[in-house]
Amino acid sequence: MSRQVVRxxxxxxxxxxxxxxxxxxxxxxxFDANLLKAY
Structure with a gap:
């Protein structure tokens, strides 16, 4: 594999x-917002 391909x-x-x-x-x-609402 040539360097160009790798890059x-x-x-x-x-x-x-x-x-x-x-x-x-x-x-x-x-998800965090929903968790905060749950508490």
């Missing part, structure tokens, strides 16, 4: 990870 692959992984992280953060914020 491209890592960039893709980073994009996917970042968007997944943003999504779970939004979900956990909603």
């Amino acid at each position: 491209c692959f890592l960039n893709e992984v980073n994009q996917v990870y970042h968007s997944a992280y943003q999504h779970t953060r939004k979900c956990s914020i909603i």
